[in-house]
Amino acid sequence: MFFTTKAEYGVRLLIELGRQGMDRTVSLKAIADSENLPLAYLERIVALLKRAELVESTRGAHGGYRLARVPQDITMDKVVLALEGSLAPMECFVDDRSDDGRVLCSHHDDSGHGCATKLLWTRVQVGVLKTLADTTLAELIDFQSRQLPRVGERATAEPRTPAPA
Amino acid sequence: MFFTTKAEYGVRLLIELGRQGMDRTVSLKAIADSENLPLAYLERIVALLKRAELVESTRGAHGGYRLARVPQDITMDKVVLALEGSLAPMECFVDDRSDDGRVLCSHHDDSGHGCATKLLWTRVQVGVLKTLADTTLAELIDFQSRQLPRVGERATAEPRTPAPA
DNA sequence: CCCTATCCCGACCTCGCTGGTAGGATTACC
DNA sequence: GGTAATCCTACCAGCGAGGTCGGGATAGGG
Numbered sequence: 001m002f003f004t005t006k007a008e009y010g011v012r013l014l015i016e017l018g019r020q021g022m023d024r025t026v027s028l029k030a031i032a033d034s035e036n037l038p039l040a041y042l043e044r045i046v047a048l049l050k051r052a053e054l055v056e057s058t059r060g061a062h063g064g065y066r067l068a069r070v071p072q073d074i075t076m077d078k079v080v081l082a083l084e085g086s087l088a089p090m091e092c093f094v095d096d097r098s099d100d101g102r103v104l105c106s107h108h109d110d111s112g113h114g115c116a117t118k119l120l121w122t123r124v125q126v127g128v129l130k131t132l133a134d135t136t137l138a139e140l141i142d143f144q145s146r147q148l149p150r151v152g153e154r155a156t157a158e159p160r161t162p163a164p165a
Numbered sequence: 166m167f168f169t170t171k172a173e174y175g176v177r178l179l180i181e182l183g184r185q186g187m188d189r190t191v192s193l194k195a196i197a198d199s200e201n202l203p204l205a206y207l208e209r210i211v212a213l214l215k216r217a218e219l220v221e222s223t224r225g226a227h228g229g230y231r232l233a234r235v236p237q238d239i240t241m242d243k244v245v246l247a248l249e250g251s252l253a254p255m256e257c258f259v260d261d262r263s264d265d266g267r268v269l270c271s272h273h274d275d276s277g278h279g280c281a282t283k284l285l286w287t288r289v290q291v292g293v294l295k296t297l298a299d300t301t302l303a304e305l306i307d308f309q310s311r312q313l314p315r316v317g318e319r320a321t322a323e324p325r326t327p328a329p330a
Numbered sequence: 331c332c333c334t335a336t337c338c339c340g341a342c343c344t345c346g347c348t349g350g351t352a353g354g355a356t357t358a359c360c
Numbered sequence: 361g362g363t364a365a366t367c368c369t370a371c372c373a374g375c376g377a378g379g380t381c382g383g384g385a386t387a388g389g390g
Contacts, residue, residue, distance in 0.1 A: 002167050002254035002289065004348065011282045027365065041350055043367075060358025061364040076285060089167035116309040117176045120241060120300055124167065127296040131289050144281040169377065192336065206379055208338075225387025226335040331390100338385070348375085356367070 002128075003084060009037055010045050010083040011076070011140065017055065018071045018141045025057075025064030045083065052082030071138035080132055087129060089121045167293075168249060174202055175210050175248040176241070176305065182220065183236045183306045190222075190229030210248065217247030236303035245297055252294060254286045 016031050028046060032039040046065060049055045056068045067074070081087060092115060115121075181196050193211060197204040211230060214220045221233045232239070246252060257280060 001256060002293075003286070005256065006348085008255060008257070008282055011285065015281050029365080038350060040352080044350095047367075057366060058358085059356075059366045061362095062359060063357080063365050065366090090173060091166060091170065092173070116180050116305060116312070117173055119305060119308045120176065120297075121168070123300060124293055124296050127292050128167075128289055131292040132285075135285055135288060140281060140284060143284045147281070171377090194336080203379060205381075209379090212338075222337060223387090224337045224385075226333095227388065228336050228386085230337090333389085335388085336386080339383090341381085341383105343380075344378090346375105346377090348373105350372085350374105352369100352371075354368085354370105357365080359364085360362090 003080065006045055006048070006083045007080050009035075009042060010049060011079060012037070013042065013046060014049070014054070014067070014074065014079065014137055015140055015144055017065060017067050018137055019145070020066075022067050022070065025062075025066045027064040030064075048082050049079070052078065054079060054082060067137075071141055072136055074137040075133050076135045076137070076140075077129055077132035079137070087125060089125045089128075090117070093121065093125070168245065171210055171213070171248045172245050174200075174207060175214060176244060177202070178207065178211060179214070179219070179232070179239065179244065179302055180305055180309055182230060182232050183302055184310075185231075187232050187235065190227075190231045192229040195229075213247050214244070217243065219244060219247060232302075236306055237301055239302040240298050241300040241302070241305075242294055242297035244302070252290060254290050254293075255282070258286065258290070 012035050013031055016035060017026055020026050028039060028042050031037070032042050046055060046057075050057060050065075053068050054074060055065045057063065057065050177200050178196055181200060182191060185191050193204060193207050196202070197207050211220060211222075215222060215230075218233050219239060220230045222228065222230050
């Protein structure tokens with residue numbers, strides 16, 4: 001298992017915020033209901049996103065959350081990193097906080113034997129990081145809109161299929 | 166953390182077997198000593214590799230393990246899959262055992278809401294799988310030989326770079 | 331034929347982390 | 361001031377990772 005539910009819930013939360021537009025705030029309660037997620041747990045998750053300056057909040061009644069930037073500018077590497085803390089493929093990788101979440105292997109070099117597997121894990125990590133960085137929140141929102149056209153909404157202007165009727 | 170120590174230890178074990186050549190068998194004890202790994206734990210790990218037909222064993226005194234194929238034919242996707250069991254990036258991915266360890270998302274479609282994050286996790290999984298499949302055991306062995314030329318060995322004949330000086 | 335080195339196998343144990351809850355501040359609109 | 365929301369900290373149960381233990385089966389050496 002690469003990622004925990006933090007990543008899952010967090011991304012779904014961002015998607016939901018994105019669907020609502022950037023002008024209005026959405027309460028966590030509303031999201032918890034519509035996505036069927038535990039509210040108290042969501043609170044802790046959204047805190048991570050706020051610390052990473054991916055969302056903004058308004059307190060008090062009628063408050064809530066909204067995206068801090070347009071979905072096109074939110075890449076998944078930033079998101080997953082904020083939610084999971086780091087992206088080390090292996091325990092012997094230690095975080096060097098070089099801003100991008102890259103991470104280095106540091107096995108106490110056991111008397112000449114270095115991490116022979118370092119090459120492999122590094123390749124994987126770089127690959128994952130690139131995949132995540134290449135995916136924007138906007139893409140996911142678009143993907144979801146295509147999947148489940150909301151009641152009352154048209155099934156997107158031109159989803160590809162020219163409407164069966 | 167993507168992978169557990171099973172993957173780490175297992176790969177190191179294979180590298181060690183590969184370094185010894187395919188004709189002779191090596192005892193787990195020898196590997197446990199040289200790599201400084203717990204013997205009893207290694208036994209359980211090598212069992213996974215044997216079940217996947219990546220190594221062969223000879224029982225009895227002076228027995229041991231050897232690679233079942235040449236290192237060039239052993240790709241890391243097979244190895245990691247054998248060791249970790251599956252490669253699902255997320256809990257909602259369920260194994261469909263289509264031989265290659267690919268896996269599908271199956272969130273009990275919560276009343277219309279599909280896994281919006283499915284697109285993302287799928288991309289990651291495919292990427293990782295490809296990275297692993299592109300790396301052979303031979304590469305890792307070669308990499309390690311370059312890193313730590315054994316006493317008595319030359320630092321590889323012609324690695325590719327014509328020596329910077 | 332026994333001894334010993336090795337593979338083989340299942341039960342067991344400990345510890346940290348994930349996923350989640352509880353309960354209460356604090357803030358702001360009406 | 362009531363109420364709806366964000367915020368914060370502590371707590372807890374379950375589970376899987378990582379590892380141990382004990383014992384079996386098997387084959388070569390003396």
